[in-house]
Amino acid sequence: MTFIFEETEIPDVIHIVCNRYEDNRGYFEERYKASEFDRILHVRFVQDNHSFSRRGVIRGLHFQREPMAQGKLVGVITGRIYDVAVDLRKDSVTFGKWVYRVLSNNEMLWIPRGFAHGFQALEDSHVVYKVDNEFSRQHEDGIIFNDPDLAIDWPIKDPIVSEKDIKLGTFRNFRGSSK
Numbered sequence: 427m428t429f430i431f432e433e434t435e436i437p438d439v440i441h442i443v444c445n446r447y448e449d450n451r452g453y454f455e456e457r458y459k460a461s462e463f464d465r466i467l468h469v470r471f472v473q474d475n476h477s478f479s480r481r482g483v484i485r486g487l488h489f490q491r492e493p494m495a496q497g498k499l500v501g502v503i504t505g506r507i508y509d510v511a512v513d514l515r516k517d518s519v520t521f522g523k524w525v526y527r528v529l530s531n532n533e534m535l536w537i538p539r540g541f542a543h544g545f546q547a548l549e550d551s552h553v554v555y556k557v558d559n560e561f562s563r564q565h566e567d568g569i570i571f572n573d574p575d576l577a578i579d580w581p582i583k584d585p586i587v588s589e590k591d592i593k594l595g596t597f598r599n600f601r602g603s604s605k
């Protein structure tokens with residue numbers, strides 16, 4: 427078994443541990459294998475991303491609107507992140523709920539379409555992730571990281587946030603929209 431798949435408190439968000447083969451040189455691990463992922467996720471990825479974030483940075487909460495919504499397989503190559511998924515599926519019993527996992531470098535989080543995604547770097551971190559729909563600037567959307575209704579408990583209290591992210595709307599506005 428190359429991967430361990432474990433449902434989180436929101437069952438469609440899945441924590442994945444990669445099996446690591448260590449020897450005197452270092453280690454090897456597989457990070458994606460269609461035959462194993464297809465049993466659980468039934469997804470085909472079309473784009474790979476890599477971002478570097480200094481300690482304290484929060485990126486998110488982001489999502490792309492339909493028809494360009496993205497499922498994301500998020501992993502960390504170096505560092506550690508507090509990785510958050512927020513359920514924005516209006517017909518979901520966990521609509522408006524969020525789940526987090528602290529990811530280090532042999533773990534990943536699968537975040538399906540219909541979720542907002544954000545993370546905080548707990549140390550300088552290289553984050554790599556696959557998406558199952560391509561980037562579309564005109565479908566980009568988001569919710570502000572410190573939304574009072576979501577009340578996400580970001581660990582580092584004086585975060586570094588982009589000009590764009592600091593202007594994102596609230597969950598209440600999203601809930602009231604027809605999106």
Ligand SMILES: Cc1cn([C@H]2C[C@H](O)[C@@H](COP(=O)(O)OP(=O)(O)O[C@H]3O[C@H](C)C(=O)[C@H](O)[C@H]3O)O2)c(=O)[nH]c1=O
Pocket residue numbers: 475477485486488489498543544545561588590
């Ligand atoms: C996401 C993306 C961005 N870009 C360009 C757009 C901007 O000119 C520049 C930086 O984009 P942005 O500030 O949106 O990058 P992040 O804040 O890391 O956004 C990502 O972070 C959160 C946590 C996510 O889950 C999404 O994947 C994504 O929204 O890269 C691209 O060219 N392709 C892309 O796929």
